[in-house]
């Protein structure tokens with residue numbers, strides 16, 4: 438990789454140069470001055486660059502090349518399942534019958550789109566073992582909150598007003614306690630034991646008749662399967678609490694085991710992760726929620742139903758928590774997920790899970806001699822190593838993450854989960870070849886060597902990117918969103 442020296446568009450501006458050609462005006466000219474009310478008019482002309490079409494093309498293409506995406510390189514960002522997004526999904530989502538419909542169209546004119554949603558729900562019910570699904574939530578965290586609101590409505594319908602607590606293990610994803618708080622609950626933390634799993638004794642000591650629910654991420658954020666899940670379900674159900682399954686990590690268990698069979702009452706999925714919706718740039722997600730039959734009356738409305746082969750939105754749901762999203766969810770992402778499920782088939786989905794787990798274990802064992810591995814058992818789709826050994830030599834996990842950029846890789850998730858010192862959470866996914874896995878492993882081993890022999894090269898990385906270390910706090914708090922000559 439070379440350091441890119443690209444002139445910014447304002448630096449190559451030449452007075453009078455234009456990037457467009459328009460036909461001659463064949464209607465009466467209108468003075469802009471006559472159209473705009475006072476106060477809307479500029480006092481000075483805008484400072485726009487004057488460049489040719491080719492210049493502007495090169496400008497934007499160069500900017501796009503500075504971005505790292507799954508289509509440009511390996512992206513092992515733990516907990517995010519940055520797998521390949523098959524391009525067939527894109528062509529199907531662009532079918533005019535899907536892409537050009539209006540959400541206010543009469544139901545009779547969009548039966549095909551409704552059938553797709555209905556079929557997708559049915560497939561997801563089968564995959565999760567739940568009784569009914571809603572496609573409304575727009576992201577994982579939104580799904581968590583939606584499910585908690587249904588659980589709250591369930592308890593209230595039973596006159597159970599004293600259930601104010603949601604139990605969240607310390608190995609949960611950060612959105613879990615956040616969603617519980619937004620849903621109006623107090624969160625209670627349960628500890629992880631020496632194996633990296635929920636401590637059953639600690640769980641028993643915190644459950645009670647004030648427990649509304651337990652939220653469990655499985656596999657947890659250490660990439661470990663919660664072995665005692667059936668016993669946990671019993672502990673929580675025995676006190677009348679509900680069980681919530683954070684299914685964002687479904688890529689580790691899809692077509693192998695089902696939250697419904699483990700006794701869960703609600704689960705959310707991240708279609709933009711496991712089911713190949715493109716994500717990472719803050720684009721639209723989809724976080725459907727599946728529920729056990731007890732919670733069906735509380736589903737967001739409208740509920741999609743099929744009567745005599747006709748699809749309808751049922752608004753007559755007196756116990757519903759209401760709508761959680763305008764219209765019916767992020768339809769385009771749901772089309773992509775449907776396409777993925779149908780093109781993979783049940784055997785394909787099972788194979789994806791098996792390769793995701795195999796790839797993660799392969800990488801974990803190859804890296805084990807070079808980095809501290811706090812939890813030694815086999816992992817599921819991701820694993821967490823610690824940079825504690827390197828920290829003793831003066832190099833932080835952040836430095837190693839930055840150094841990976843010089844090798845053309847997106848770094849793993851760092852400093853998460855919080856219960857691992859200098860953690861690096863690595864999720865290779867099933868769509869990467871052995872060659873790609875090996876080249877990432879080689880880069881990590883080389884970085885570990887550099888830490889011992891030439892730590893400065895790591896401490897001052899990255900060396901090949903357009904910009905080096907940024908002040909990330911300032912970038913978030915005081916973003917410069919407009920380029921001006923002065924800035």
Ligand SMILES: *Cc1c(COP(=O)(O)O)cnc(C)c1O
Pocket residue numbers: 516517576577578579610612654683685686707722724
């Ligand atoms: C990604 C993730 C979430 C949150 O999903 P968003 O779509 O980002 O809101 C929740 N839990 C886990 C385990 C996740 O990996």
